[in-house]
Every structure is written in C-alpha cells, then in structure tokens.
Amino acid sequence: MLTVQRLSYRYPDGTPALHDINLQIAAGEKVALLGPNGAGKSTLLLHLNGVLRGQDGSVVIDGLTVNDQHIRTVRARVGMVFQDPDDQLFSPTVFDDVAFGPIHMGLQRAEVEARVERALAQVGMAGNEQRMPHHMSLGQRKRVAIATVLSMSPTLLALDEPSAGLDPRARRGLIELLQELPLAMLVSTHDMRMVAEVFPRTIVLSQGRIVADAATTTLLADVDLLERYGLERP
Numbered sequence: 644m645l646t647v648q649r650l651s652y653r654y655p656d657g658t659p660a661l662h663d664i665n666l667q668i669a670a671g672e673k674v675a676l677l678g679p680n681g682a683g684k685s686t687l688l689l690h691l692n693g694v695l696r697g698q699d700g701s702v703v704i705d706g707l708t709v710n711d712q713h714i715r716t717v718r719a720r721v722g723m724v725f726q727d728p729d730d731q732l733f734s735p736t737v738f739d740d741v742a743f744g745p746i747h748m749g750l751q752r753a754e755v756e757a758r759v760e761r762a763l764a765q766v767g768m769a770g771n772e773q774r775m776p777h778h779m780s781l782g783q784r785k786r787v788a789i790a791t792v793l794s795m796s797p798t799l800l801a802l803d804e805p806s807a808g809l810d811p812r813a814r815r816g817l818i819e820l821l822q823e824l825p826l827a828m829l830v831s832t833h834d835m836r837m838v839a840e841v842f843p844r845t846i847v848l849s850q851g852r853i854v855a856d857a858a859t860t861t862l863l864a865d866v867d868l869l870e871r872y873g874l875e876r877p
Contacts, residue, residue: 644670644827645691645799650700652686652851660686661697661851668827670798675838675859676831678848679873684831685726687848688801691829692721705798719748722792722826726804728784729777737763737779737787738772744795762793766820782813786820793824802830806837836877839863847872 650664661683668674676684689695690702693709702709709717725731734740741762745755763769766786776784785805792800805821806814814837821828821841832838838845838859845862847855849872855862862868863876 644668644672644705645829646701646703647687647690648701648703650687650690650697650702652690652695652697659851661690664700664851664853666846666853666856668799668829671825671827672844673821673828673842674830675842675845676829676848677833677835677838677845677872677874681850682848683851684848685803686851688723688803688829688831691799691801692718692723694723719744719795720798722789722795722797722800724785724788724792724800724802724805726807728781728788731788731791732776732784735775736772737768737774737776737790740776740787741772741790741794744791748795758794758796759790762790763787765793765824766790767816780813782809782816785809785813785817789820798827800824800826800828800830802828802832804832804834805830806832806834835863835875839877847874 645668647664647666650661652661653659678684686695690697693714704717704720707713707717732740734743738759741759742755745758766789768786768790776787806817809817818837818840842859845859846853855868869876
C-alpha cells in the first residue's frame with residue numbers, strides 16, 4: 644500500500660536529512676517510527692503526502708507516485724496529523740474543521756455531513772460539532788485533528804508524536820483509539836509503552852537512515868540496539 648524506494652532528501656541549505664530510505668507498509672499494518680530527535684522521522688512523514696519532495700527516490704501510495712500529477716489524490720489518502728493539533732485546527736467550530744477536507748474534495752453537503760458525523764464518532768467526539776476547538780483540552784483537540792483526516796477516508800495515517808503532552812487518561816484514550824482504527828499507520832513517537840501496545844512492527848531511524856526494521860517484540864528485546872540508539876524498554 645505504501646512503498647518508499649531509495650528516498651534521499653537534503654534541506655535547502657544542503658544538510659542531509661534522509662539517506663536511501665526503503666520501506667513498505669501493507670494495507671492495515673501499524674508501524675512505529677522511532678529514533679532520537681533529528682533522526683529524520685518528521686521529515687520522512689512529510690514526504691508521504693508531498694509536503695516535502697526527495698531529491699532522489701520515490702514514494703508510492705496505492706499505486707500512485709507522489710508527484711504534482713497525483714498530489715490531490717495522495718493528500719486525501721494519506722492522513723497527516725501533526726504533533727501540535729493547533730497546526731491543523733483553524734476554523735471557528737469542530738464541524739468546520741472536520742468538514743474542510745471533504746468540502747474541498749467537491750462533495751455534496753449531505754456527504755460532507757455524513758463524513759463529519761462518522762469521523763467524529765470514530766474518535767469519540769460525536770456531539771461536539773459546534774464547540775470551539777481552542778476551548779477544548781489538548782487530548783480532545785488531538786482527537787479532532789485525527790477526525791479531520793479520517794473525514795477524507797484515508798488509507799494511511801501518518802502521525803507525529805500523537806501522545807506528546809497528554810495526561811494519563813487522554814493518553815490511554817488515544818492508545819485505545821489507535822488500536823481500534825482499521826487503517827495502516829506510520830507513527831513517529833518516543834512513547835515506548837504505546838509502541839509495545841499498539842504497533843506490531845517498529846522501524847528505527849538514526850541520522851536519516853533506517854538502522855532497524857523488525858517485529859516490535861524482537862526489537863524491544865534487543866538491549867544492545869536500544870542502548871545504541873538511546874531508546875528505553877517500556
């Protein structure tokens with residue numbers, strides 16, 4: 644469903660960020676993306692829907708190469724959720740935020756409303772359509788941010804540090820939500836307990852390179868690898 648081949652990227656100042664990235668994710672597969680700050684995790688996620696474009700290599704989603712020709716379709720299929728929900732929520736009400744994508748897909752009003760209702764129900768936020776996002780808790784705003792991409796009917800979710808800043812109850816609710824959603828996911832995180840509970844497969848990035856790609860249980864049992872890349876067992 645997702646294929647990344649020989650992807651390399653350098654920032655505009657010439658600083659290398661990604662080196663020869665190769666990976667595949669199957670439909671419905673949930674994959675954690677680990678690594679220290681600066682490893683290239685967020686940079687990789689931003690390539691999945693074309694926010695960034697590599698100087699070398701390719702990214703293919705559902706058979707569509709991420710390029711100018713397919714960019715609108717790709718951005719509907721790859722639901723990118725940023726670490727700070729306020730980077731995504733900009734409308735007066737929750738309904739307006741979740742409806743924004745479907746409206747710009749050219750859908751009829753009835754279909755837009757149905758998608759908003761379904762997406763909010765999926766994240767446990769039904770009944771909050773008329774609330775102002777900036778009056779909600781961080782955990783609630785993160786759920787609404789996820790709903791904004793679910794309303795586009797994506798095939799892949801790309802989440803950047805989704806549990807960052809959440810209190811224990813909100814974090815537990817997020818973990819349960821990610822477990823329940825029947826979508827492929829690539830999730831950048833430092834939350835090792837969430838990795839152990841949600842993601843059967845884990846990829847480790849270091850200095851822009853994939854240094855490990857294995858079953859999560861196998862990787863978490865490799866003490867030497869965890870120590871080498873500054874990761875802690877949950």
